[in-house]
Amino acid sequence: MLNFVNNPYEKLFPTCNRIRRIMKKLLVALFSLLTLFASQAAVARQAPLNMPARVELSSPRGDMLKTKALLFKASASLGWEMTGDVPGKLTLKYNKGEKHQAVINAIYDGNGYTLQFVSSENLNYERKDNGVEMIHPNFNRWMANLVKYIGIADGESAIASGMPSAAPASAAK
Numbered sequence: 001m002l003n004f005v006n007n008p009y010e011k012l013f014p015t016c017n018r019i020r021r022i023m024k025k026l027l028v029a030l031f032s033l034l035t036l037f038a039s040q041a042a043v044a045r046q047a048p049l050n051m052p053a054r055v056e057l058s059s060p061r062g063d064m065l066k067t068k069a070l071l072f073k074a075s076a077s078l079g080w081e082m083t084g085d086v087p088g089k090l091t092l093k094y095n096k097g098e099k100h101q102a103v104i105n106a107i108y109d110g111n112g113y114t115l116q117f118v119s120s121e122n123l124n125y126e127r128k129d130n131g132v133e134m135i136h137p138n139f140n141r142w143m144a145n146l147v148k149y150i151g152i153a154d155g156e157s158a159i160a161s162g163m164p165s166a167a168p169a170s171a172a173k
Contacts (some may be wrong), residue, residue: 046124049133050140052147054114057154062110064088071106071113074149078142091118094142102139113150115143 059066068090072082075092083103084091090106101121107114119125123136 045136046126046134047137047140049117049125049135050143051117052115052143054112055147055150056112059154064108064110067108067110067113070150070153071108074153075106075146077153078145078149080146096138100136100138102142104143115146 057067057070059070064087071090075082075090078094080092080094082090083093084105088108090108092104092106094102094104100123102123103118103120105116105118107116117133117135120135120139123139125133125135127133
């Protein structure tokens, strides 16, 4: 066993202990920096809250029940749970892995709908001093997917009723 107090190599290499102490300090500093950057990266996962503008439907207009059915069908297919239902407003909740939760209102009438943010858990929601609302980028992706699926359900409804569905802008050329 080496005895570091009376190490015979210490006389030959007097800087060994100094180098060892410097290396320990460097490792502690490096670990501290990595911890700091890792915690900053977790907080930095924010983007401006991007709620879609009002969406007008292409399916037969004027029927609130059909609009509600479209909203329910599309949201349920993506895992959203309806937690509230009053005429003209659905409250929808999305749980991602029982760790992250988002709650929105879908305000609708016979011609279209608007999605409104209500609350979230573990999605880094924050209203900045300048009034800008920030949230985890996944929330914005969930909103875009929901609008997309409602549009798909609306297109299927229009086809089933014999109405032509709106062609994408790229196909209009």
